[in-house]
Amino acid sequence: MVYQYILFYKPYYVLSQFSQGSTPSATAIALRTTLKDFVPVADIYPAGRLDCDSEGLMLLTNHGRVQHRLSDPRFAHPxxxxxxxxxxxxxxxxxxxxxxxxxxxxxxxxxxxxxxxxxxxxxxxxxxxxxxxxxxxxxxxxxxxxxxxxxxxxxxxxxxxxxxxxxxxxxAHLKLGTLEPGQWRSATADERRGLLQL
Incomplete structure (x- = not known):
């Protein structure tokens, strides 16, 4: 399997998930967008969350161990x-x-x-x-x-x-940098190495 590591600048009022859920209300559909509206990459998932009314850096990956390390409170990271x-x-x-x-x-x-x-x-x-x-x-x-x-x-x-x-x-070592709201990029080789050392 080829592991993907994507850095994404989540805009305000975007859900930190790829779907609305099973029974979204008409209001939710009208007002809220999801990660799917910005990142057209299949089979990746957020490593941690950001509230709907918060903005900024998210890591999206298909690497289960990295996702677990960044999401589980037992593995503290800044x-x-x-x-x-x-x-x-x-x-x-x-x-x-x-x-x-x-x-x-x-x-x-x-x-x-x-x-x-x-x-x-x-x-x-x-x-x-x-x-x-x-x-x-x-x-x-x-x-x-x-x-x-x-x-x-x-x-x-x-x-x-x-x-x-x-x-x-x-x-951790990943930075928002020059990304603009709604933009994403693949992690660099150095960033990937740092993730594998978590």
Whole structure:
């Protein structure tokens, strides 16, 4: 078997799967697209997920071992996100995120969090983020070793800074790079070697 490793920039409001499910509603068909609408490669599957309202890097592969390693929480690997939040978090909020916050009775693992000095160069989101002149926003770079459901959003909300936009820019050694929303490319030889070493 020839293994495929595809890096894909999932746009906002695209489902991280190749089908709508067995009984989609008419609204879901009208409003939501899937990976199949962007990546015309057969028999590949996502190695992990991104929420519908999140954007950024996904790995699609037909290599079961790599998919398992990247999806199973027992095999921790870094995932890096650029996160736009309401208001500028003070040092105490950043320290709390780094140490871990309690979400639904679960204490998140320590993570890396940095306040970005400049807005990252990202394509505009469609539809755009709601803007309120009276409430400033800030961008964080967060690197987590775990990926529980809606974890980043719940973490920032827990410290009083709700997430407005969430873009995954790296999975382990794989980087979003110059991909635009909806674009994909095959992994390079170096990237494939790194995946096989996970």
């Amino acid at each position: 995932r890096t996100y650029w996160v736009q939040v309401e208001r500028v978090p003070p040092a105490a909020a950043l320290a709390q995120l780094r140490q871990g916050v309690t979400i639904k009775g679960y204490l998140t693992r320590p993570c890396q969090v940095e306040l970005l000095n400049t807005t990252p160069l990202l394509p505009p989101r469609d539809p755009p983020i709601r803007s309120r002149q009276s409430i400033p926003t800030a961008w964080l770079e967060m690197t987590l070793q775990e990926g529980k459901n809606r974890q980043v959003r719940r973490m920032t909300a827990a410290v009083g800074h709700p997430t407005l936009r969430l873009v995954r820019v790296a999975i």
